[in-house]
Amino acid sequence: LTSNAEYRATVEAEFSQITPENEMKWESLAPTRDSFKWTQADVLVSFAEENGMTVHGHTLVWHSQLPSWVTTLSTDEVEGAMNEHIDAVVSRYRGRIRSWDVVNEALADTGALRVSPFSAALGEEFIDKAFAAARSADPDAILFYNDYGIEHLGPKSDALFALVKRLLERGVPIQGVGFQMHIASTGNPSASSFRDNLARFAALGLHTSITEMDVRIGKSTADTKTALSNQAERYYEIIRVCRLQPKCGTITFWGVDDGHSWLDLPSMEGVFGKGPHQGLLFDTHFDPKPAYDRARDALD
């Protein structure tokens, strides 16, 4: 954003909300205890304000990308550290960040509560406490739970649905569920399963956003042109579901152009195979792809 003029120009021209991919994670903001590094996050929020964009904050409590000092806390220190972190970060940007991913990926792929310093110390109630801390630091921010693999009806989304119902029954101030949507041109979720799943969360009164969308063309055997056309249709069918769901108000893509995507990080090759995965709306020259046109069509 700060060093690539084409990237910045594309963001300014095409988007109305931005999300920090890494700049607001705990390890980025507080690599050492008792000292914060705000610069990159501040730059992003100022950029949004200068361009009349809103900001979706990502993320306050997550098992990954934690500074080492957090992972070595004793069990009885975790709650205090978590509350202090949330209070410091949310207070700093109070009134300037529209919505927050308060808790990220608290469920394992099975749907069980994921093992983390937070669940180890506090059990499921770390979620209650995290949302309460965020709410007291900013009474107006929209507070989200965010996860992957919860887009289709299945064991993980069932487990999340049950969890969210428990949270609401306990008066936890959760207001939205973020469906990350790191998907491929084929496979889960089907459009109908995503639609039905969004509907049940929306029926609880929650916002249901798409928070990290990309669509891998993956190990497609099709030629590139066909693969990009299939990808474009996939963008259409998923975004159309959101468009038609009144509680689905925002869509975030996990990157802008195919030249800057986590999908092609060397560490991901073991998971997704060899790239380039070309998962985003703009190509490596920042030219709009077929996916861009179909994403726009879906918003009509």
Ligand code: 9MR
């Ligand atoms: O895109 C992010 C990448 O640059 C980081 O290396 C990675 C570290 O875990 O996190 C990526 O973003 C993740 C997001 O914060 C949470 N959902 C999954 C995203 C992709 O891994």
